[in-house]
Amino acid sequence: MREEPGGEANETERIQARHKRRFKATTDSNHDLPVHDNRLARSFDISSPNTTWAADITYIWTREGWLYLAVILDLFSRKVVGWSMSERMEKQLVIDALSMALGRRKPVIGMLHHSDRGSQYASKEYQALLKKAGIGCSMSRKANCWDNAVAESFFSTLKREWVHGKRYRTRSNARADIFYYIETWYNRKRRHSTLGYLSPSEFEWKAAAGL
Numbered sequence: 001m002r003e004e005p006g007g008e009a010n011e012t013e014r015i016q017a018r019h020k021r022r023f024k025a026t027t028d029s030n031h032d033l034p035v036h037d038n039r040l041a042r043s044f045d046i047s048s049p050n051t052t053w054a055a056d057i058t059y060i061w062t063r064e065g066w067l068y069l070a071v072i073l074d075l076f077s078r079k080v081v082g083w084s085m086s087e088r089m090e091k092q093l094v095i096d097a098l099s100m101a102l103g104r105r106k107p108v109i110g111m112l113h114h115s116d117r118g119s120q121y122a123s124k125e126y127q128a129l130l131k132k133a134g135i136g137c138s139m140s141r142k143a144n145c146w147d148n149a150v151a152e153s154f155f156s157t158l159k160r161e162w163v164h165g166k167r168y169r170t171r172s173n174a175r176a177d178i179f180y181y182i183e184t185w186y187n188r189k190r191r192h193s194t195l196g197y198l199s200p201s202e203f204e205w206k207a208a209a210g211l
Contacts, residue, residue, distance in 0.1 A: 033122035039138035040114040044150050049076040049204060050107045053135075055097065055115040056151035057089065058158075060178065062168040069178060070097040070120075072113075074105070075150055077207075078192055079200035080182050081105050085175050091123040098126065102133055109134040116140045116148060158186075 046052045052075045060067045068089045072082035082101025086093045094115075113130055115121040117139045130137055140147030162181045168174040188201045195203040 036137040036139045046075040054151045058155040067171045072101040077200040077203045091120045094120045114138040
């Protein structure tokens with residue numbers, strides 16, 4: 001059996017009964033902050049990098065409690081260009097993910113950023129960071145997860161292929177395991193049918209080389 005960083009796959013835990021999956025809401029749209037129209041309008045097929053990003057938040061259960069994961073994906077390649085993890089689902093979680101993406105990439109002026117209507121993304125601090133970078137904002141319609149289907153699909157893949165069945169003892173275990181998944185496996189090696197069965201990094205490399 002393959003062992004992964006942070007996994008808890010010892011003999012004792014393999015014979016434990018599966019627990020009912022926990023549910024945790026990640027979108028708090030009941031706020032008075034300004035929201036934006038859905039400018040993306042489910043146009044997920046993007047022809048060039050750094051023109052359209054999608055952002056979202058999910059959660060992973062550990063024996064210490066919830067660990068929240070925020071990601072930003074470039075819709076051109078489905079690559080995770082920014083991410084952040086925290087035990088608190090606050091605006092700093094998404095600010096850190098966006099800051100990583102801005103540090104790694106060079107978005108074109110007028111690039112579009114899409115997210116849900118959660119208070120983290122609608123916060124003044126997050127919106128100010130987008131504005132400073134010259135990035136336009138798009139938000140899903142209320143209670144419509146399909147408007148951010150690519151990000152939702154990434155989280156579904158993460159949990160189905162990697163997290164499902166694992167019992168993380170600590171948040172630190174989960175952080176290490178999810179870091180490995182994003183940076184070593186998903187971005188560099190996991191093949192996507194929508195990318196011609198290339199990984200996100202391979203797809204971007206071939207596009208840059210004109211292949």
